[in-house]
Amino acid sequence: xxxSTGRCARLAALLVTLGAAGSTAAAQGREIGxxxxxxxxxxxxxxxxxxALGDPAGIAISHRPGDWSLLQGTVGWxxxxxxxHVSGDYVRNLMLLEAAETPSLRFPxxxxxxxxxxxxxxxxxxxxxxxxxxxxxxxxxxxxGIGLLPDTQAIDAFLEVAPVLRLLPDVGVGxxxxxxxxxxxxxxxxVRDR
Numbered sequence: 446x447x448x449s450t451g452r453c454a455r456l457a458a459l460l461v462t463l464g465a466a467g468s469t470a471a472a473q474g475r476e477i478g479x480x481x482x483x484x485x486x487x488x489x490x491x492x493x494x495x496x497a498l499g500d501p502a503g504i505a506i507s508h509r510p511g512d513w514s515l516l517q518g519t520v521g522w523x524x525x526x527x528x529x530h531v532s533g534d535y536v537r538n539l540m541l542l543e544a545a546e547t548p549s550l551r552f553p554x555x556x557x558x559x560x561x562x563x564x565x566x567x568x569x570x571x572x573x574x575x576x577x578x579x580x581x582x583x584x585x586x587x588x589x590g591i592g593l594l595p596d597t598q599a600i601d602a603f604l605e606v607a608p609v610l611r612l613l614p615d616v617g618v619g620x621x622x623x624x625x626x627x628x629x630x631x632x633x634x635x636v637r638d639r
Contacts, residue, residue: 488512489599495627497521501530505625507601513538515555519623523563528581532621534559534588534607542591551594559586561609561621584611586621599629 493507503521510516518533536557543551565581590605604624611617 488594489601489627489629491629491631493601493627493629495600495625497623497625499623499625500525500621501532501623503530505623505627507627509629515557517557517559526563527565529564530561530621531564532559532561532586532607534586536588536590549596551596553592553594555588555590555592557586557588559588559607560584561586561607580614582611582615582617583613584609584619588621599631600626601629602626 488509490509493505493509495505495507497503497505497519501519501521501523503519505517505519507515507517515536515538516533517536519530521530522528523530534557536555536559538553538555540554541551542554561584563582563584586607586609588605588607590603592604593602602625605622607621609619609621611619
C-alpha cells in the first residue's frame, strides 16, 4: 500500500507540475469552446475508445455530451490490487491551457466524481488472512487530470489521478492513477465560437 501511494503521489506531483508549466510557459487560459487563432474545430464527439495504462490498465471509453463535460469509464485490471476494475465518472473541465509554442494543442484541466467497483477472485477473498484492500469493494472516485487535445485529430489523451473513498464492505481510502488515450471514430464537433 505504501509503495502504490508513493507512485500515486509522484504522479500527482507530475500532474501539478504539468499544469503549472502549461500556465506559466506562455500559456493562456480561455473559456472552453472559444475558438482560438489556430482554428480549432471543436472537441471530439460521440463515443471514444482507447487504452488506459497504470492502475487500472485496460479499455478506456468516453462520451462527450458537450464542450465542458465528459462521461468516461475504464474496464480493466488493477495491477497493484490484482482485481477486475470497473469505473465510471462524470468530469468537468475547469480551464483550457494553450501554449504559444504549440498552437495546435489544447490542455483541458478537469475534475470529476464517479464510482468504482473492484471484483476480487472469490477464493482469495474468502481466506481469513485476506487484507481488507484485497477484497471486492465499491467506492467513490474523485478524478483530477489534464488532457491533451490536438486540433488536427479526433483523439484525446489524459493523465489522471483519482482519490477513492471505499464504502463497501468497509470504509477506507485508496488511489487510482492512469495515463491513456481515446480515438473518436465520428470525428470532431463543430467550431464553438463565443
